[in-house]
Amino acid sequence: MTLTKKDFLGLYDTDAEEIEEILNTARAMKDILTRSVKKVPTLRGKTVINLFYEPSTRTKFSFNLAAKRLSADVMSISKSTSSITKGESLLDTAKTMEVMGSDVVVVRHSSPGAAKFLAENISAAVLNAGDGAHSHPTQALLDMYTIREKLGRLAGLKVLIVGDIAHSRVARSNIWGLKKMGAEVSVVGPLTLIPTEIEKMGVKVYSNLDKALEGADVVNILRIQMERQESGLFPSIREYRELYGMNKERLKKAGKDLLVMHPGPMNRGIEIESSVADSSQSVITEQVKNGVAIRMALLYLLAGREIKNEDID
Amino acid sequence: MEEGMKVKKEIMDSSGMDRAITRIAHEILEKNKGTDDLVLIGIRTRGVPLANRLAGKIKKIEDVEVKTGILDITLYRDDLSTVSQQPIVHRTEIPFDISNKKVVLVDDVLFTGRTVRAALDALIDLGRPRQIQLAIMVDRGHRELPIRADFVGKNLPTSLSEVVSVNLKEIDGEDSILLLEKE
Numbered sequence: 426m427t428l429t430k431k432d433f434l435g436l437y438d439t440d441a442e443e444i445e446e447i448l449n450t451a452r453a454m455k456d457i458l459t460r461s462v463k464k465v466p467t468l469r470g471k472t473v474i475n476l477f478y479e480p481s482t483r484t485k486f487s488f489n490l491a492a493k494r495l496s497a498d499v500m501s502i503s504k505s506t507s508s509i510t511k512g513e514s515l516l517d518t519a520k521t522m523e524v525m526g527s528d529v530v531v532v533r534h535s536s537p538g539a540a541k542f543l544a545e546n547i548s549a550a551v552l553n554a555g556d557g558a559h560s561h562p563t564q565a566l567l568d569m570y571t572i573r574e575k576l577g578r579l580a581g582l583k584v585l586i587v588g589d590i591a592h593s594r595v596a597r598s599n600i601w602g603l604k605k606m607g608a609e610v611s612v613v614g615p616l617t618l619i620p621t622e623i624e625k626m627g628v629k630v631y632s633n634l635d636k637a638l639e640g641a642d643v644v645n646i647l648r649i650q651m652e653r654q655e656s657g658l659f660p661s662i663r664e665y666r667e668l669y670g671m672n673k674e675r676l677k678k679a680g681k682d683l684l685v686m687h688p689g690p691m692n693r694g695i696e697i698e699s700s701v702a703d704s705s706q707s708v709i710t711e712q713v714k715n716g717v718a719i720r721m722a723l724l725y726l727l728a729g730r731e732i733k734n735e736d737i738d
Numbered sequence: 739m740e741e742g743m744k745v746k747k748e749i750m751d752s753s754g755m756d757r758a759i760t761r762i763a764h765e766i767l768e769k770n771k772g773t774d775d776l777v778l779i780g781i782r783t784r785g786v787p788l789a790n791r792l793a794g795k796i797k798k799i800e801d802v803e804v805k806t807g808i809l810d811i812t813l814y815r816d817d818l819s820t821v822s823q824q825p826i827v828h829r830t831e832i833p834f835d836i837s838n839k840k841v842v843l844v845d846d847v848l849f850t851g852r853t854v855r856a857a858l859d860a861l862i863d864l865g866r867p868r869q870i871q872l873a874i875m876v877d878r879g880h881r882e883l884p885i886r887a888d889f890v891g892k893n894l895p896t897s898l899s900e901v902v903s904v905n906l907k908e909i910d911g912e913d914s915i916l917l918l919e920k921e
Contacts, residue, residue, distance in 0.1 A: 725813075
């Protein structure tokens with residue numbers, strides 16, 4: 426069995442068996458990244474387009490590298506340097522790429538549902554690299570991969586997500602994925618930044634970080650989105666650091682077995698202290714490394730498929 | 739057994755297979771004049787237990803442990819753009835450097851030669867072996883590439899409608915080589 430859908434839009438849309446397959450495929454891909462010849466001929470002749478409507482360092486670089494490691498031809502388009510600035514629509518841009526022969530379109534967009542919209546309207550496989558506050562499935566997959574690699578399993582683990590849950594596609598995707606794999610997920614943050622319906626996703630809600638950390642196996646610390654500062658939902662930076670910042674004392678109290686994660690980019694000294702980010706319990710650089718393997722796995726699983734026009738609704 | 743196929747003939751039973759593997763082990767030692775720089779690499783899936791068994795025979799004959807590894811050729815296949823679903827990728831597990839080694843590739847059936855072609859490319863991406871040799875349980879003919887085996891358990895002329903099934907205890911619960919045909 427293998428992924429059967431044309432596109433990969435999110436973990437809400439993926440079952441446990443499929444997640445398992447992606448993680449296992451990534452394991453084989455990671456081996457390639459550690460050899461001296463870091464390339465396989467698997468996607469020779471295939472074309473991958475990275476369509477990035479939002480700024481991104483690691484996701485874009487990671488997808489680029491993943492496609493190259495698999496020998497695909499890869500092109501990246503960013504908002505600021507393309508006809509998007511002349512007002513070309515998302516669909517027109519994607520269709521233009523498609524007629525030039527792309528097999529996979531990787532899309533990052535600020536509107537929730539952008540990837541799904543594209544998927545329904547082009548015949549190339551669409552891979553969601555983040556759509557607004559909705560979903561960022563490759564980040565959640567690399568997080569789950571990293572946890573499983575370090576702790577040997579996902580089922581039964583207690584994972585705590587800290588920060589601005591309301592605006593976080595990383596949080597949502599992690600919750601969907603981790604719950605499907607049998608982990609217990611809880612969230613903590615200022616209550617103004619925790620959506621009221623979040624408990625329906627099967628997560629426990631805390632407002633006190635110290636309490637939430639008790640018994641946790643993994644803490645995933647979200648980036649504080651400075652651009653949300655003016656919204657009025659947010660305490661002051663100093664207050665946030667006091668109440669929700671991961672610092673040395675909290676790490677010490679939580680114990681040596683707690684795994685510390687952050688999707689990056691970090692605001693050092695705000696949501697995470699440098700001494701925590703650079704501690705031996707932190708797997709933040711490991712997450713970045715694993716991201717390439719996860720994206721290789723997804724590109725392999727999607728791009729090898731014969732793409733037929735009947736796939737379009 | 740594969741669906742819609744029935745057994746036409748048993749080609750080899752358990753003891754016949756064991757004798758063939760013993761003979762191949764002797765041939766490998768003879769050709770390579772011992773075990774210096776020798777490594778055995780099994781191609782997933784059924785080449786893996788065969789490589790381990792050959793290593794076991796060599797241990798009995800020479801009292802030397804020859805290193806073994808596992809090669810997954812999925813990412814090197816030449817038919818990925820024609821299959822409708824992507825085959826599952828497994829890990830390649832070769833925990834030693836193959837550079838300057840005499841590598842014996844091991845697989846169950848040699849047919850078109852395309853698997854071996856993929857295996858050669860995969861191996862060369864891992865290092866630069868001094869030599870690559872090929873050991874095969876059954877050579878059933880119908881080559882599509884200029885590839886031949888150095889060590890063969892059984893040469894078996896077949897028709898294209900037939901299927902050769904090598905069963906191994908480690909995977910299939912019993913040892914046998916069967917010739918199957920469509921029902």
